[in-house]
Amino acid sequence: MRYDVIVIGASAGGLTAAIAAKRFYPDKSVLVIKKEDVGMVPCGIPYIFGTFESVDDDILPVERFLEPLGVEVLVDEVLEVDPRGKVVKTKAGREIAWEKLIIATGSKPVFPNVPGSELEGVHTVPKDYHYLKALREKIRAAERIVIVGGGFIALEVGDEIRKLGKDVTLLVRSRLLRNSFDPEFSEMVEERLRERGINVVYGQVEALVGEGKVEGVRLVDGRELPADLVIFSIGYRPNVELAVKTGLKVTRYGIWTDEYMRTSHPDIFAVGDCVEHRDFFTGKPYGLMLASTATFEARIAGANLFKLQIVRENRRTIGVYSTNVAGLTLAAAGLTEEAAKREGFEVIVGYGKGPDRHPAKFPDTSMVTVKLIFSRDRGAILGAQIAGGKSVGEMINILALAIQKRLTASELYTLQIATHPLLTASPVGYQILQAAEDALAKLRT
Numbered sequence: 001m002r003y004d005v006i007v008i009g010a011s012a013g014g015l016t017a018a019i020a021a022k023r024f025y026p027d028k029s030v031l032v033i034k035k036e037d038v039g040m041v042p043c044g045i046p047y048i049f050g051t052f053e054s055v056d057d058d059i060l061p062v063e064r065f066l067e068p069l070g071v072e073v074l075v076d077e078v079l080e081v082d083p084r085g086k087v088v089k090t091k092a093g094r095e096i097a098w099e100k101l102i103i104a105t106g107s108k109p110v111f112p113n114v115p116g117s118e119l120e121g122v123h124t125v126p127k128d129y130h131y132l133k134a135l136r137e138k139i140r141a142a143e144r145i146v147i148v149g150g151g152f153i154a155l156e157v158g159d160e161i162r163k164l165g166k167d168v169t170l171l172v173r174s175r176l177l178r179n180s181f182d183p184e185f186s187e188m189v190e191e192r193l194r195e196r197g198i199n200v201v202y203g204q205v206e207a208l209v210g211e212g213k214v215e216g217v218r219l220v221d222g223r224e225l226p227a228d229l230v231i232f233s234i235g236y237r238p239n240v241e242l243a244v245k246t247g248l249k250v251t252r253y254g255i256w257t258d259e260y261m262r263t264s265h266p267d268i269f270a271v272g273d274c275v276e277h278r279d280f281f282t283g284k285p286y287g288l289m290l291a292s293t294a295t296f297e298a299r300i301a302g303a304n305l306f307k308l309q310i311v312r313e314n315r316r317t318i319g320v321y322s323t324n325v326a327g328l329t330l331a332a333a334g335l336t337e338e339a340a341k342r343e344g345f346e347v348i349v350g351y352g353k354g355p356d357r358h359p360a361k362f363p364d365t366s367m368v369t370v371k372l373i374f375s376r377d378r379g380a381i382l383g384a385q386i387a388g389g390k391s392v393g394e395m396i397n398i399l400a401l402a403i404q405k406r407l408t409a410s411e412l413y414t415l416q417i418a419t420h421p422l423l424t425a426s427p428v429g430y431q432i433l434q435a436a437e438d439a440l441a442k443l444r445t
Contacts, residue, residue, distance in 0.1 A: 002097035003031040005305060006088060007104060008078050008242070010034035010062045011042055011127065013272030013294035014104030020302025021102070022069045028306070030071045031096065033088070034062065037075050038129040042291050045125060046153060048136055050160030055133045081246040083265050100267050100305045103243060103255065104298070107236035107273035107289050112148075116208030121229045125153055142228035143167055146217050148205060149233035150176045155189065155325045157233060162198050169199040169225055171217065176200070180321050180332045181385055182371065188387050192326035201225065236289050238274040251276050253287045260308060261301035269305065271297040277317040280403065281335060281382065282343055288319055320400045322393050329366075331396035334383030334403045337373050346376040348442045350409065352434025356391045358419075358426035368392060370431040372399070372412070374439050379408040386431075391424070398432065409443060412436035 004025070007018045010032050018032045039060040048055045063073055077091040087097050109124035111117065121142075123135055139145065139161055147158045150172035162168045170176075170193065175186045190200055203219040208230060210216065217225045238254035249256040249264035253276040261269045272294035276285050322331035340347050350372045357365040366389025373383040384399035386392045402412060413436040419427045 001094070002029075003072075004028035004098070005030045005100045005102065006096060006098040007032045007102045008088070009104030009106055009272070010036075010039055010073070011060070011104065011106050011272070011294070012291035013106070013298045014102070015060070015062055015065060016295040016298035017102045017104060017269075017271055017302045018066055018071050019069065020299045021100075021305055022066075022071050024303045025306055026070075031074060032062070032066060032071060033074045033076055033078055033090070033096075035075075035077045036127075036129060040127050040129055040132065042127055045127065045132065046156035046160050048132060048160075049139055049157060050163035055129065055136055059129070078242060081242060081268075083246055083248075083268065086267070101269070102298075102301055102305075103263070103268065103270040103274060104272045104294070105239040105242055105274045107238050109232070110235045110237055112205070112232055112234065114205055114207055116210065116214065119208055119210050119214040120212060121210070121214040121227075122208060123229070123231050125157060125231065125233055138229060139166070140164065144226050144228045145169070145231065146171055146225050146227040146229075147231045147233060148217070149235075150174070150178065151233065151235070152177065152180075152321065152323050154231075154233035155193070156323060157231060158198055159193070159196065159325050162196055167199075168197075169201055169227075171201050171203060171205065171219075171225065173202070173204055177330070180319065180336070181330065182337045185330060185332075185371070185385050185387055188369075189325055189328055189330060192328045196326040198326075236273065238276075238287065238289075240274055243270065243274065251285060253277065253285045260304045261297050262304075269301040271301050280316040280318045281340075283316060288317055290319070290321065292320060293317060318400055318403055320396060322396055324390075328387060329389055329392040330385075330387050331392045332383070332385045333396055333400040334381070335373060336383055336385070337371075340373055340375075340382050345382060347382065348374045348376050348379070348409070348439050350374065350435040350437070350439030350442070352429075352431035352436075352438065354425055354429040354431055354434070356389055356425050356431075358421050358424075358429075362422065364389070366391070368395070368425065368431050370395070370435045372409070372432070372435040372439060374409050374443070376443065379410060379439070379443055380406050381408070381412065395432065409436045409439040413440055 041060045044058040080089040144167045146169045148171045206220045207218045243255045255270040273289040277288040320333040352370040368388030371385045
């Protein structure tokens with residue numbers, strides 16, 4: 001068998017890369033090889049535990065997207081890539097030739113090397129349909145659940161499990177969401193979680209205890225948290241084993257790529273969680289695992305497979321995040337104030353706060369807080385953080401574009417906007433403009 005394009009992996013990055021490849025090069029044959037018979041919507045996984053009635057509510061319908069475009073899908077596992085002969089070899093014994101190859105092998109959860117981690121009842125949150133289906137039932141049978149971690153997935157999973165009436169404890173080493181938000185936003189979400197009835201405990205795991213099955217988590221300070229089930233949500237690692245075996249350039253952060261998502265082999269591209277990313281402001285390599293980033297990279301890769309034709313290459317990456325925990329929507333883009341100062345920026349911070357409807361008597365009104373971080377030297381925006389209701393999810397996208405275009409506080413202050421009482425904040429008190437105005441006043445001092 002031979003195809004013009006083979007995509008390895010069918011999550012957000014692989015799926016989008018295949019779609020882009022076929023749309024930009026409709027005459028090319030495209031094959032997607034996926035290891036899993038049933039794929040999951042990655043960002044929807046936490047909601048299988050509380051909101052969704054079934055794990056099947058979060059299935060990613062890969063074939064439904066691809067088959068109308070003429071993209072073929074094969075359930076198999078690629079074990080080897082021959083970069084010279086341009087052939088992939090699979091677990092089922094197939095050898096399939098390719099002209100261009102896209103690696104979208106994703107990531108896997110970190111499993112800690114602590115005493116007792118082999119006990120029954122100790123879990124992670126992988127993107128594995130069959131594993132998650134079994135975990136969902138184990139959660140429903142348990143009463144006391146400890147979740148180790150303070151990132152997005154830990155908080156979302158904890159919030160969902162709490163909806164079942166379970167005793168949920170979040171065990172955090174420092175503060176919640178510390179890589180994406182400054183302390184005042186961490187405090188907001190912690191307050192909401194405690195109001196929800198979730199215990200937030202600060203400490204570090206020394207060991208898991210129990211006879212055959214986990215019964216508790218012992219901390220380094222001697223405290224012990226009782227647990228019928230423990231979930232570790234302490235990060236993910238890029239799946240780079242295949243890339244390493246192929247001889248591609250791989251760093252501690254993932255597969256190296258250029259601005260068009262080409263690897264060290266000119267006909268092999270890579271996208272998504274398995275790729276090394278470089279920070280938009282500093283150029284430093286780092287790990288970033290977001291479906292939105294994966295699809296952005298996949299569009300670039302798919303469009304540039306056979307000729308460099310897309311206007312927007314991937315120069316550097318902005319982390320853009322959003323979540324909803326305990327009824328509070330949080331979103332962030334770019335650098336936090338703490339991170340900007342660590343990098344040596346002299347910063348000015350502007351705040352805006354107010355209701356997202358006008359007047360605020362509408363029943364779905366939420367209070368929205370916006371924090372914008374600017375460089376003092378020229379007033380360019382470095383980062384943004386927002387907390388509030390569902391409107392926050394799209395507001396952060398405005399600010400992500402502002403960061404990419406390096407807009408200044410003055411340009412944001414004079415941003416022309418549309419408003420409506422049922423849909424937005426008042427034009428007099430639109431929070432992004434308020435925050436820009438606040439920063440401008442400080443810049444003049």
